[in-house]
Amino acid sequence: MATVEYDIAIIGGGINGCGIARDAAGRGYSVLLCEQGDFASGTSSESTKLIHGGLRYLEFYEFRLVREALMERELLWAMAPHIIWPLRFILPHHKGLRPAWFLRLGLFIYDHLGGRKLLPGTRTIDLAADPADKPLRPGFSKAFEYSDCWVDDARLVILNARDAADRGAVLKTRTKITSARRDGGVWTITMRDGETGAAENTTARLLVNAAGPWVDKVLDDALGQQAAHNVRLVKGSHIVVRALFDHDKAYIFQNADGRIIFAIPYERDFTLIGTTDEDFDGDPGSVAISDEEIDYLSEAASEYFSQAVRRDDIVWTYSGVRPLFDDGASKAQEVTREYILKADGDAQSGALINIFGGKITTFRRLAEAAVDMADDLLGKLGPTWTAHAALPGGDFAVDGFDAEVETLRRSCPVLDGDHARRLVRAYGTRARQIVAGVTDKSDWGEQFGADLTEREVRYLIDNEWARSADDVLWRRSKLGLRLSDAEAERLDAWMQAARGGKNEAVRHHEDDEIGVSGSGSMVR
Secondary structure (H helix, E strand, O other): OOOOOEEEEEEOOOHHHHHHHHHHHHOOOOEEEEOOOOOOOOHHHOOOOEEOOOHHHHHHOOHHHHHHHHHHHHHHHHHOOOOEEEEEEEEEOOOOOOOHHHHHHHHHHHHHHOOOOOOOOOEEEEHHHOHHHOOEOOOOOEEEEEEEEEEOHHHHHHHHHHHHHHOOOEEEOOEEEEEEEEEOOEEEEEEEEOOOOOEEEEEEEEEEEOOHHHHHHHHHHOOOOOOOOOEEEEEEEEEEEEOOOOOOOEEEEEOOOOOEEEEEEEOOOEEEEEOOOEEOOOOHHHOOOOHHHHHHHHHHHHOOEOOOOOHHHEEEEEEEEEEEEOOOOOOHHHOOOOEEEEEEOOOOOOEEEEEEEOOHHHHHHHHHHHHHHHHHHHOOOOOOOHHHOOOOOOOOOOOOHHHHHHHHHHHOOOOOHHHHHHHHHHHHHHHHHHHOOOOOHHHHOOEEEOOEEHHHHHHHHHHOOOOOHHHHHHHOOOHHHOOOHHHHHHHHHHHHHHOOOOOHHHHHHHHHHHOOOOOEEEOO
């Protein structure tokens, strides 16, 4: 057999693709990953941003899924304590919905199913004597408080990509695999650069289809398997409003239709409300919230908060398409969140692994299972290793965030407290690389708005594949909530100049290919 350039080629730069690339590179495989847009530019940046077991999945008897997810919470928290941290949830008892004994039983199972060690357990609270009652409407007397974790979902993807690259993987953004064909036991792959349109060929022993909501389209278009139907596309939308409460706990509210929504403190000054569940039929790259979803979320939150949520309160919306494995469930909210891995072919004919479904909490387990399958198909190279390996910047204790902020401030006298906290939240110990050598405010370089500086943007270009203002403002951070349109445009122009510039035709070609900013909507 002729020399094969890569052991594994991966289609898709969401959390599953980047997690698989990281795991495989760490076991010694040569890895190529191609993402048609930016990392986390689809579903993986459009979640409710929780590392959680999924309390409501217990009602659908998804005990294995919930247990696996619960077991991952503290493990992921330890891997990345800068972007993952504990969050307490308040569940008010609504007398007209699920009875209190039922909620208490579900939370007892939730507390004991997944090996919880560090997160505090459930407690019953008297709302009349608790600050959590302050933003709520009168009439709620009892609530339950339990633990899950928060995650910056897009940064989780970026950090997996960064670690994969640090371990030798080759990762390409704005690069689409247009064709993959079995040829003499290997895959001959054609990929096209989304900026220049240039095509390039390569080979791989194993192909992994981790394209998320495009997984069936990849099977149809690139692999020639016509009329593939494996996933059910379910849209989930969120709204962001000015802060509805001033404490650091989240709320989980029951609705009369049996669903639940979350209201979560977000980016210090906002409240995130979501999510919806409805079937989707269209281009996942152009998904957007509907008027009906805005009304649903606003009305559901207003049932509980004394301050009604109105359209005028909304500052941002975003929508994502979940590629759930089609199990024939009658309702979108009942479709399983289990992940399904299917192998096609073998080492002699050219092996393919398709990834269907999954949730962000179980991405590491999914990746480990996928690379275990690669071991069986290609021959094992190295042991499993990701369970206790920190992600980039996460090499400090789970209770060490404040100490890391103080260390960063001491190293940079012109760094204020809020700026230091944001940098450590995003980059952990690698924030030190951004502030190294800064002794005067002029050392930050260009100032783009809020506390975004040239120093940070250059770091993102050099280390995190950032190419546009959207990459910086909506995936590597959420500073898009704070910069004006004019400031965002100035940042984008500066970045294009810093990267050597592009002619207008190339920029239009890129925008047409990758659908920049298709899922979010700012309200100015």
